[in-house]
Amino acid sequence: MGANILKSVAFVVPIAGLAFLMAMGEPTEDETCPGSIAFEKSRQLVEERPDIVDVAWGNFRWVADCRFSMAGYADVDTGQGLDRRDFELVVAFDPQLRRWQQVDFSISQ
Structure with a gap:
């Protein structure tokens, strides 16, 4: 019976340690303005x-x-058909309002 408990502890402790490191470890990206959310906001x-x-x-x-x-x-639908144009969009996170804002949208003519 003691061997079974020892095997269980030997199995559970490393998994618990890994779970702790995953929860408390160093974040992989800046949580105040993550790029994945900025990308989705830009698309929207x-x-x-x-x-x-x-x-x-x-x-x-x-x-x-x-x-x-x-x-x-x-x-772009010009009314007389489609016209392919270059565009650039800049978005920024406003920490005071805690929301994404369109800063600049330019599209070639």
């Missing part, structure tokens, strides 16, 4: 534009602090 802001029909996502990068930039191509 571009897709909310009624004149944009389709988007080819391109370069997504961290600009500074909690500012992110996304670039790519957008098919």
Whole structure:
């Protein structure tokens, strides 16, 4: 019976230690402004534009602090057909309001 308890303890302790390290370990990304949420917010802001029909996502990068930039191509409905244009969107996290904001959206003419 003692051997079974020893085997159980030898099995459970490393797993508990791993769970503790996973819960308390060093975070892998900045939790105040994670890039994955910024990417989704950028996509949402571009897709909310009624004149944009389709988007080819391109370069997504961290600009500074909690500012992110996304670039790519957008098919824009001009009323006389579709026109493919370059775009760049910059979003930033406002820590006082605790929300994402569109800082700049530029699209080529």
